[in-house]
Amino acid sequence: MPFTVVADVVLLVHFAVVLFVVGGLLAIPLGVKLGWLWVHGWLFRLTHVAAVALITLQAWLEQHCPLTILEGWLRTQAGEQPPYEVSFVQYWLETIMYFQAPLWVFAIVYTLFGLLVILAWWRFPPKLLQSKKCQTNGENIARNTNFSP
Numbered sequence: 574m575p576f577t578v579v580a581d582v583v584l585l586v587h588f589a590v591v592l593f594v595v596g597g598l599l600a601i602p603l604g605v606k607l608g609w610l611w612v613h614g615w616l617f618r619l620t621h622v623a624a625v626a627l628i629t630l631q632a633w634l635e636q637h638c639p640l641t642i643l644e645g646w647l648r649t650q651a652g653e654q655p656p657y658e659v660s661f662v663q664y665w666l667e668t669i670m671y672f673q674a675p676l677w678v679f680a681i682v683y684t685l686f687g688l689l690v691i692l693a694w695w696r697f698p699p700k701l702l703q704s705k706k707c708q709t710n711g712e713n714i715a716r717n718t719n720f721s722p
Contacts, residue, residue, distance in 0.1 A: 576651035
C-alpha cells in the first residue's frame with residue numbers, strides 16, 4: 574500500500590479521534606436531555622476522559638500527537654512536500670483540524686476543555702446501565718412478590 578494512502582488513513586483516524594473528543598463532550602448533556610442511555614456508560618465516559626487527559630498531558634509536555642508524527646513520517650516517505658500536491662482527503666481534513674499556534678496555547682485550550690469534561694462528569698455522572706427488559710422484569714418481580722407468611 575503506498576505511503577500516501579496509509580497517511581490518509583492515519584489522518585482519517587486522527588479526525589475520528591477529534592470527533593470523538595469534541596463530539597463526546599457535546600453528546601453528554603445532549604444525550605442526557607434526550608434520554609440516550611449510552612452517554613451514561615462507563616466505557617464511553619472512561620474512554621472519553623482518558624483521551625482528553627492524554628491529549629492535555631501531551632500538550633503540557635510539549636509533545637506532538639503520535640498520529641501527527643506518524644502521518645508526517647508517512648508523507649515524507651511518500652515524497653510529499655508541496656501543499657498543492659496533497660490528496661483531497663489530506664487537504665480538507667488538515668484545513669479543518671490544524672491551526673498554527675505555540676504548544677502552550679494548545680496546553681491551555683486542552684486544559685480548559687479537560688475541565689469541561691470533568692464538569693460534565695460531575696454534572697452528568699456515568700451510571701450502571703441495565704436494559705429496559707431487565708428493569709421491567711425486576712419491577713414486575715418486585716410487585717408480584719408476596720412477603721406475607
